Amino acid sequence: MSIKENLLAINKTIHDTVTLVAVSKTKPMSYIQEAYDEGQRIFGENRVQEMTEKWENLPKDIEWHMIGHLQRNKVKYMAEYVSLVHGVDSPRLLAEINKQAEKHNRIISCLLQVHIAEEDTKFGFNEEELLELVDNEQFKAYKNVKIVGLMGMATFTDNLEQIRKEFSGLKSLFTKLKSNYTDFTTLSMGMSGDYKIAIEEGSTMVRIGSSIFGSRN
Numbered sequence: 001m002s003i004k005e006n007l008l009a010i011n012k013t014i015h016d017t018v019t020l021v022a023v024s025k026t027k028p029m030s031y032i033q034e035a036y037d038e039g040q041r042i043f044g045e046n047r048v049q050e051m052t053e054k055w056e057n058l059p060k061d062i063e064w065h066m067i068g069h070l071q072r073n074k075v076k077y078m079a080e081y082v083s084l085v086h087g088v089d090s091p092r093l094l095a096e097i098n099k100q101a102e103k104h105n106r107i108i109s110c111l112l113q114v115h116i117a118e119e120d121t122k123f124g125f126n127e128e129e130l131l132e133l134v135d136n137e138q139f140k141a142y143k144n145v146k147i148v149g150l151m152g153m154a155t156f157t158d159n160l161e162q163i164r165k166e167f168s169g170l171k172s173l174f175t176k177l178k179s180n181y182t183d184f185t186t187l188s189m190g191m192s193g194d195y196k197i198a199i200e201e202g203s204t205m206v207r208i209g210s211s212i213f214g215s216r217n
């Protein structure tokens with residue numbers, strides 16, 4: 001199947017209330033242009049340098065999402081243009097994003113990453129840390145970041161019930177926070193292998209790579 005056909009097929013299965021992030025990491029710019037020509041405008045990358053090169057060379061109305069684990073010393077390279085940072089997983093990273101956004105006179109939207117998987121290799125806050133962070137006075141004083149929701153990755157497993165349980169747990173947490181924080185609009189969960197379950201459990205944003213662009217090496 002072509003990128004065009006893959007995009008059409010996926011767009012058919014997701015509701016129009018769910019935002020599609022086309023994950024283009026490792027893929028050449030010609031692939032992104034092809035998806036762009038089909039109307040796709042949001043792309044996800046997990047390396048700042050690669051994303052910046054693509055941003056420099058592709059149409060300027062593309063929204064670039066940083067979806068991977070982010071090192072603080074890389075934030076400055078994308079602060080000028082990044083539109084959503086999915087994987088904020090420490091207070092220090094949030095502080096750095098705020099600082100770099102201020103230099104560009106921007107407000108950068110961020111999602112707090114929550115650790116929902118069994119593996120301890122996946123980054124993120126636990127519930128207690130998360131509640132502590134959103135109540136923190138210093139965090140509330142940040143003027144150049146806006147926390148718009150949560151992001152999570154389920155365990156890499158064939159056990160669909162486990163995946164469902166992890167997503168539904170994240171959705172409950174999201175709902176709980178949403179009642180106190182009006183900026184909370186986005187729940188980023190679901191990838192190629194599990195996005196249908198994620199949407200059933202309340203995802204508002206899916207991050208899909210291989211089902212659009214083919215598998216990565």
Ligand SMILES: *Cc1c(COP(=O)(O)O)cnc(C)c1O
Nearest residue numbers: 023067191192193207208209210
């Ligand atoms: C690579 C990646 C995706 C996309 O994965 P696919 O299985 O190719 O859809 C989604 N989210 C994150 C955080 C990723 O790193």
